[in-house]
Amino acid sequence: MNSQHDTEDEQAWVISHQPDLSDIGFELVTPDRNTGLLKQLAHELSPGHPIYGINANVLGAFSGTDDILLKLDTEVEGARYALVHLTWGGTQTPPWPSTQLIADLDEWLASVMPSPERMAEINKFNEARRRREQRRHQLSQLGFYLFMVLVIVTLFLAFMTQVKPEWFGL
Structure with missing residues (x-):
């Protein structure tokens, strides 16, 4: 007990x-x-x-x-x-x-x-690391969106080179 x-x-x-x-x-x-x-x-x-x-x-x-x-x-x-x-x-x-x-x-x-001073250093380091990871993630997302725009533009241009004016009654 x-x-x-x-x-x-x-x-x-x-x-x-x-x-x-x-x-x-x-x-x-x-x-x-x-x-x-x-x-x-x-x-x-x-x-x-x-x-x-x-x-x-x-x-x-x-x-x-x-x-x-x-x-x-x-x-x-x-x-x-x-x-x-x-x-x-x-x-x-x-x-x-x-x-x-x-x-x-x-x-x-x-x-x-850790002492309060050491904890402040650790927290500062962790915050800087968090911000770096956040920026890296944002850049990764931006890169993905730019890639998608590039793909869409490429497909559009490829399509437009195949377009015949008579398709649009011109």
């Missing part, structure tokens, strides 16, 4: 922090993906690893990396959470897969969030 309540607390935390988590590439995982990630984790862990033999639940994964955020069922060195970088290889020798134990999710999030 307590484990169910804990899981609901973590899910509520993830939902309440979703905008910040999205900024750092965090994604929620489906139940199927959760199962697959836990199987991969179990495959990689070996005796001597800090979280070997500990049940866990995947809170989410990070896009573009092989990192997963885990809620541990048992406290390890004062931590109830772990950030694990899966290797997608076979069984690893400790300390692999690399693992960061996390005691407090809020402190962890604050430590990994």
